[in-house]
Amino acid sequence: MKLERLISIIYKLLNNDVLPASTLAEEFQVSQRTIYRDIDVICAAGFPVVSYQGNKGGFGMMDGFKMDRSLLGSYDVDSLITVLKGLSTVFEDERAQGTIERLQTVGTEQQTSSLAVDFETRRIDPEVLPLIRTAISARTIIRFDYISGKNERTNREMEPIRLHFKYGNWYMYGYCRTRCDYREFRLSRMVELSLTEHTFQPHQEVPEEAGPFVGEQIHVEDVVIRVGQEALAEAMDQFGHVEKSFHTDGSMMMRIPVYKPLEACWLWAILLSFGSGAEVLEPSGLRDILKQELQKALQLYE
Template sequence: MKLERLISIIYMLLNNDVVSASELSCKYGVSQRTIYRDIEAICAAGIPVVSYQGVNGGYGIMKEYKMDKSLLSSDDIASLITLLKSTTTVFEDVRAHDTIQRLKTVQTENSRAPSLTMDLGSWRSYTSHLRTLHSAINARQLVHFHYMNAKDERQDRIVEPVSLLLKYDAWYLYGYCRSRDDYRVFKLTRMSKLAVLPELFERHHNIRTEDILSGGGKNQEQTEYAVIHFTAGSLATVLDEFYLDEKQFNEDGSLLLTIVKAIDTDWLIEKLLSFGEDAVVLEPQSLRQRIKDKIGKMLNRYEEV
């Protein structure tokens, strides 16, 4: 749309000393004649655009008109730009890119290297689902997918998508499940055959951020206390997986881990089994028994070996 193009051109001019008509024409996919008319419209709106002649000529905005760079600190701006850049790598959000251009207009020339760097694009296997769901959320369209629940049951779900959630090392969809007539959280890695339906939903989901962050755990069995002994050869992985839990390093190089918060029991058992003989649950007895039963079932699979 013309208005969006005009606003974007203004920020381009604010963010650069000189921008040529050919560069603007190429960026917005219009003729140079259209760019000339856009510049005239910007001038008519009271923004002082200056024309520079010559080989390196083009258009710029008077320095006195540019935004005061003291509105935000350089660290504030750098952090915001970093966060927005990380989302554009996944969602290809044009609006986020335009916001970055606006922020750069108040970034000082002597800004140091960013103290924060993020790469959400590392979830490459999720990218297609993330973009599809993000688009459906913005358009308020229903989505349909096959979902594998915690009981290993594959079910069809029709969902009114509300929000995407990045929690720990995984992406989730928070939405209103029409199949269950309630809000649910769905892990993206368990989705298949995701499709956006043409039907729009009219329900207004006035959900608090706290509700989204705490959702999805209502029906999960949780462990709120556990003491686990890890051998010295597994410490790096333990620190990666349980970095917020209480740790006691022993003289022999081993580690005693104490969990004093609610945690999904099934997830914890699977994680501890991945350590093999390097992890031993000391408490509680109920968790020790569940792991013993799990190992017993695994051994039964290899009776003929």
Template sequence: MKLERLISMIYMLLNNEILSASALAEKYNVSQRTIYRDIDAICAAGIPVVSYQGVNGGYGIMEQYKMDKSLLGSYDVGSLITILHSMSTVFDDERALDTIHRLQTIQSGPNRQSLTMDIGNRQIFNEPLRLVRSAISERCVIRFDYVNLKNEKTSRKLEPIRLMYKNSVWYVYGFCRTRQDYREFRISRMVDLVTTAETFQPHAEKEQECKERSYEGREERQRTDVVLHCSAASLARAMDHFYDADKCFNEDGSLTLTLKVYKPVESEWLVAILLSFGEGLEIVEPLELREAFKAKLEKMLKRY
């Protein structure tokens, strides 16, 4: 839309000393004549655009008019730019890039990057994330097959409300028409994801009720202490996987880890991680988990 283009052009001019009409035309996929008209409209709105002649000529905004750089501290601006840049990589979001340009107009001093983020390094997830985010914006129902923790595959229709990034995992939260209740779904377990032509209106009251019952709002469940003994050869991997555990380094270079797990004997995710360590990790407590793990190993040995 013209208004969005004009606003974006203003921030582009604020962020650059001089921009040529041809560069602006290429940026917004319009003719140079349209750019000339847009510049006239910006000037009519009271923003002092200056025209520079010559080979390297173009348009710029008077220095005195530019935004006060004390509006945000350099630390705040740099952190916001880093976060937005990472998000724009995931979602291919032009609006996020435009916001970055705006923030750069008030960034003072040299651009010394003290923070980097990369939450879009798994490109296979980017396309479904973009599809879900678009469905959220347009309030479109999405349809997909889903594999739950019991390894059951079911077809679902969801009114998506928001995307969530928790513990390095992407989720979509919304109203599941199949279950007639609010649910969270891991993006990695969704198959054949499509956007339908159906639209929806938010269920404000029920959504609020569900938020109170959601993961963040639940009371802390009863958890059991799991004690693991890690060999010196597996320290780095153990600390990566169990970074929130209590750690006690032993004199022989090994490590004792204590972590709290809800129903550890039933936690297949824990068993899968422990198996990946081979001889590098031993379950010390609880005895029930140790016995269950031993039974799992015996069952695997029979297969081989």
């Protein structure tokens, strides 16, 4: 604990001009006398700590004494700091905060960053992410109920390996003991998550998350939709990287490659969310499906 405190004090002195002993004592929850002894140890280790007297006095590093900034470029440091700040907010990780303080000693002097990162967590329980991360670190088996893409609820027991943030959502990858295979689960669909009392040993070979099989590519079909001007922004948010063309009346045509669109429930939900702002032109079978879904929805309000 003392060594960690000494290292933290060094980085704080590198990041600040002057720090009062009372401020350091309060932050590390020790007496000022302990801080004075720590400063003596730091000086004995070769760090040029200067003592400043007066109302605004305290301790600081000698002018010109900074860590070598050439180890990382300013862009690299600023980007790392930004990402770590986002992670430390999500996980409330004190270790990440300590890393940020160390990186700031080799960062630039600019007050504003050209990069901002937001790891959105509004779709999930705020306690889920720290809980899963704890399970990964301690290699603890977890249990939870999962709602699949087919709206089926199943109970799972899993050995968590890693967390991923992709496509605007958080995912967990690991070995599912229920299915005896590696699986990926979307956190927003997990309920009643709990840590068990059992631990696991990591497997010798952990496969990466599987992508689409080559054979599945033959089932990809283009879905063509016409989007009205009132739904342009929403359609662009959902299908930004697809072939599109704009018309003089303000509407837009989109050609969206989809794997088995007549079975893609996720696609139906998105298209129906556009309301009257978008119309499916192809394939005709998808038009029929959306008609049926709309009729079912209307029956709920009759």
